Amino acid sequence: MVKIIERKIRDVEPLENAILVEGLPGIGHVGRIAAEHIVREFKGEKFLELYCYDFPPQVLVNEDGTVEFMNNEFYIIREPIPMIVVLGNTQALSPIGQYYLAEKLVEIGIKYGAKMTYTLGGFGVGKITDVPKVYAAATSKELAEKLKEYGVEFRKDGGGIVGAAGLMLTFSKLNGIEGVCLMGETPGYLVDPKSARAVLEKFSKIVGFEIDMKELEERAKEMEKFLEKIRKFEEEVMMQQQPKPPSDEDLRYIG
Secondary structure, three states, X not given: OXXXXXXXXXXXXXXXXXXXXXOOOOHHHHHHHHHHHHHHHOOOEEEEEEEEOOXXXXXXXXXXXXXXXXXXXXXXXXXXXXXEEEEEOOOOOOHHHHHHHHHHHHHHHHHOOEEEEEEEEEEEOOOOOOOOOEEEEEOOHHHHHHHHHHOOEOOOOOOOOOOHHHHHHHHHHHOOOEEEEEEEEEOOOOOOHHHHHHHHHHXXXXXOOOOOOHXXXXXXXXXXXXXXXXXXXXXXXXXXXXXXXXXXXHHOOOO
């Protein structure tokens, strides 16, 4: 058994017909960026922290010399729709830890009124896409059919969803509620606010709320500038690696 410690920050009343939203670190940090944006825009209140004995054995040191603990956090949002959002700076390290943690996250979400689960994440494609597609997976055929109305993609080759984004769907279904995973296309090797924006756009339409995307758009523009620098650097390297055409002086020595 993996030990998990709950630290209550404040007492909150359970919500009615709430949505449990997961945004833990993953590919491109897509889910984490999207979920953090939701919490900031709707002024979510942190009410609970989780500490797990399967988190990385470390603390993070901030610029001001203080330390940040490895944990997961729960935020409650009442408007525009009831949401319980899970954020954090880590996931569990081992398979058994992932299972225990995912089960606990869903149990807490249901305890505070969740009737549906949405996990948000990235779908690594190994390259940069101008307009990231958003892929979906659901715990029932009926739900999958409904998602098609919002223009999400479904993987024809199947595949898996690793970590909390996948396992929380399992434990949601086992506890009698449905779940959806939304994954934005991302290169997989950089923090991707552009993909997070694409995921959040689909999520807000599916669930039914409006949210200001200005901050994510600015972050996406900054990422585009950074990627443009990378492209130019790669082009310069390629040009330098190409053999130079022989000069007239060189040709004199060709017999």
